[in-house]
Amino acid sequence: MSAITPGKSSPDPGLPASRGRRRNLTILFSDIHGSTDLARAMEYEEYADLVRAAQSAFAEVIARHGGEVVRIVGDGVIAAFGFPDTHEDDGRRATEAALDLHERARRLVVTPSGAAARIRLHSGIHSGLVLFEEGDQVRGRFEPFGDPINIAAHLSALAGEDEIVVSVATLGAERHFFRTGEPKLVGVGGGKAAFLETLSILGRETTENRFAARVRRGLSPFVGRDAELERLGACLDETANGANRMAVVVGSAGIGKTRLAGEFLAEARARGFQVHQGYCESYLGARPLQPFLQLLGSILGIDPTMAADRAGEVLAESVRRLSPDLASRIDALRRLLSLQSGGENAAPKPAPPAAEAAAILREIVERLAEASPVLLFIDDWQWADDISRQALSAVREIQGRRVFTLLATREFGDMDARLSGALVVQLPPLSLEESARTISNLIRAPAPFVVERVADYAGGNPLFIEELCHSQSKGADGDGAEDRAAWLNALIESRFARLPDDHARVVRAASVVGNVIPAWLFEEITGRAADQALTDELARQDFIYSGEVPGTLRFKHGITRDAIYHTVGLRERRALHMRVVGALQHRAGISGEDENCEALAYHFGAGGDRVEAARYAERAGDQAMAVSSLDRAQAQYRAALAALEGLEQTDAVVEIWNAVVRKFGLSAVFDPSLEHIPIIQRAIAAAMARKDVGALAWSEYWLGFMYYGLGQARKSITHCKRALAAAEAFGDDKLTVQIRATLGQAHGTACEYDAATTLLDEAIAIKRSHRSGARQSVGLAYSISCKAIVLADLGRFEEAHAGFDEALGLMGDAPHEMMASILTQRSAACLWRGRMEEAIAHAEKAEWVSERVRARYMFSMSRALQSYARWRIDGSADGLATLVEATSWLEASESRQFIALNYGWLAQAMVAENRIPAARQYAAKAFHRARQGDRVGEAMAWRALATAAASHPFRHPASRYLEKATAAGIERGAAHEGPKTLLCAAEIAALTGDAEGAATLRARARRALETMGMDWVPPPA
DSSP: OOOOOOGGGSOOTTSOOOOOEEEEEEEEEEEETTHHHHHHHSOHHHHHHHHHHHHHHHHHHHHHTTEEEEEEETTEEEEEESSSSOOTTHHHHHHHHHHHHHHHHHHOOBOGGGSOBOOOEEEEEEEEEEEEEEEETTTEEEEEESHHHHHHHHHHHHOOTTOEEEEHHHHGGGGGGEEEOOOEEEEOOSTTOSEEEEEEEEEEOSOOSHHHHHHHHOOOOOOOOHHHHHHHHHHHHHHHTTOOEEEEEEOOTTSSHHHHHHHHHHHHHHTTOEEEEEEOOOSTTOOTTHHHHHHHHHHHTOOTTSOHHHHHHHHHHHHHHHOGGGGGGHHHHHHHTTOOOSOTTSOOOOOOOHHHHHHHHHHHHHHHHHHSOEEEEEEOGGGOOHHHHHHHHHHHTOOSSOEEEEEEESOOOTTOGGGTTOEEEEOOOOOHHHHHHHHHHHSSSOOTTHHHHHHHHHTTOHHHHHHHHHHHHTTOOTTTOTTSOHHHHHHHHHHHTTSOHHHHHHHHHHHHHOSEEEHHHHHHHHSSOOOHHHHHHHHHTTSEEEOSSTTEEEESOHHHHHHHHTTSOHHHHHHHHHHHHHHHHHHHHHHOOOOOHHHHHHHHHHHTOHHHHHHHHHHHHHHHHHTTOHHHHHHHHHHHHHHHHTSOOOHHHHHHHHHHHHHHHHHHTTSOOGGGHHHHHHHHHHHHHTTOHHHHHHHHHHHHHHHHHTTOHHHHHHHHHHHHHHHHHHTOHHHHHHHHHHHHHHHHHTTOHHHHHHHHHHHHHHHHHHOOSSSOOHHHHHHHHHHHHHHHHTTOHHHHHHHHHHHHHHHOSSOOHHHHHHHHHHHHHHHHHTOHHHHHHHHHHHHHHHHHHTOHHHHHHHHHHHHHHHHHHHOOHHHHHHHHHHHHHHHHHSOOTTHHHHHHHHHHHHHHTTOHHHHHHHHHHHHHHHHTTOOTTHHHHHHHHHHHHTTSOOSSOHHHHHHHHHHHHHHHTOTTHHHHHHHHHHHHHHHTTOHHHHHHHHHHHHHHHHHHTOOOOOOOO
């Protein structure tokens, strides 16, 4: 990249320093529905009284749920949850507050003009990153800025009378604390997200804890944790033999403590244990002794929804059942469980003192354990109150009874004497293999490389994995959607807020470096030595750990790093990024090592220097292309283009932009996506506006090549012809040869073989004449391979085989994206020829190469080729399942090149499996592709329908479909399709009892197969 004056790229130094802080907040926007009409119907004084009553309710209710009133505007309120203290359940708090506000509004009595009027609110709730500054008398206590405020107001405006609309991202897993309508997508204008998934809150559910809420949502299959279950099982054995045992499962939020407990409780029930559960609550208003009151209610059979009279009857019956000696405890139990006696209006009696409550609990558990062993489980013990801790001590003192107490907690204090002697089960993150299994259970047919990306970003945290997978299933990026789960960001920030200031500063600075941090750079940026004491403390707090590579640190989860990074203020963030730049360049200078271009591009960009960001991103893309890392190359070239677009569009900048577009085009053609098309279209428009014929030729060429890769042959041919005209006018002979080669390839995918061979032969001859030395010749190799696949379809297999040999010889041994293309083409040719084992061998090598160069299309196609060949060999269900999965990957990837092969294979396989409706669907897809020019699956699909029609009721006889198959093969020029159709006709003749006709058809087919050197046999029946 040539030098560009950097003045325009730097941040504006005239901007005042920010006085605000970034926080993840939940914003509640609520006001009176139809207030304008209501105000007109009332006297001024009446309406003023109404507004004052509403404002009083706003202030009281919002404060009770832990929120902060930002501003009261007339008859409406803006409230924030997450300031000054962040809670992991701020979304739930805001929703609970809205429900209470609506209930209070319904109780307000207004009588304008002597007639009673209904008062109703409408509310909107959304969460996200907000910048807030100190306010004033006009603006309120503080002034928030950011999309969440506008979106909450928009959702409130969309809400109907007495309706609460909340974004799904705000509630996350806690949505099941509420009864809701069906999710709806609503438009929220421009900005970062055009649409948002929302819920209408209808009321509260009876669900009382986080795990019960997740059960309603649906739990993912349980994976791993065998060692932990075995240790808990050993304790269970000891309890069954008469011991009072306790175990504590310890782990960070979302790590799967409750999920593990659920599996263990099921095992305990199966072994005859009486199981009772309780939980501790961090939410405002949690009762003292809460988990043990829940355990008592469970033991005594009292449902929280029972009427007081009925609950009292059940209590008396349960006490008699357990032991007559407990009759003296009934009054104390009533008071403990808040069951009034003496009438509805009787004054409540005080609960028993803590010591008496603990003694009652101990006595009941002792009686319960006389009949059979008991397991008491308490979730979220980290939030237990002191009275509950006393009650736990009482239970642990029970002697000679089979009692097992299981706690799940985020923290385990060694100084807590009540837990001494307990089995401590520290729950680690899932391993990569366990994460992969979990992801595969949650995402149907995950696309190539998605599993490892999600696993790496989630860091083995099952809750994070689950949320990322839900996002993937809805089409969101697994690691990039800002509104993916705002409640997760709040959870992370609530933990971050508890860090000591010094540790918070270190973690915040480290987040600017990235997810993985060299120890020397950590020390340079944070000013702290990365010694064992600091890293142990940061790991204990569940933020930063020692990396897998010696000399590195890393955030435990990518999600954690991103959530913290986005809370760093703009100016602080830019300054830190530029400090990282200085440190990286200084180290490279004194060590003599190559500069880390990818890291420098990122930090220059985030630091506001677009010129240097573009320069280093282009260099990073070049380095990635040199080692065939396509996904990284694409990402870096796109970053370079984005940086260049932020500069003044001088001639020098435009020239560089065009050069980067060409490189981007080359990186994208092997793994194209529709999202790449607008970039090239913009290059075409810019070239036309500037009358730059050379740039136009290149841009049209890359667009044609991308459409070729996407399987849109006709569009590819159109743009390649335009590129050819521009290149010839410009006089670029080298580009002209490349374009003619690509045009030949496009004609080949459109099954227009005469035009394809003519163009490919010309390009091959020219490339051969200009080739010198023994170096890799990628373009020549691919042209030869494309001609070879055409020859194979024409039935000239020996010539095709020689062509593939030459093409692979030109590639050498190093993995390259073009090698994967050649190998998949060769594998397809082997399938046409009937050589299944050879097809598998070539496809396996193609998969190996594709995985290393990160080429998703080639990876998917190589999997499909292998699985179809294996199904042809033995009819295996696994092969068919993999073929279905690989085809779904191709459909999701937008690349349709030769996907008609998959549809033909699947139509055939589904008929063999007697899955006729599915066969029809795949055949229809093959015919649709044929109309678009991709005819390689058409004849197969017609043969599949012919086979099905021979034994199932169809609109037409089998002979009609056989005629279609024959015609399709002839029109395509695919000589190998003819004998296959004859074999299919022979099988159908045999099925209908025409043995003589079947023998004649087989003989004709055999002669044709021998002529072409084919080893074809009919597919499995």
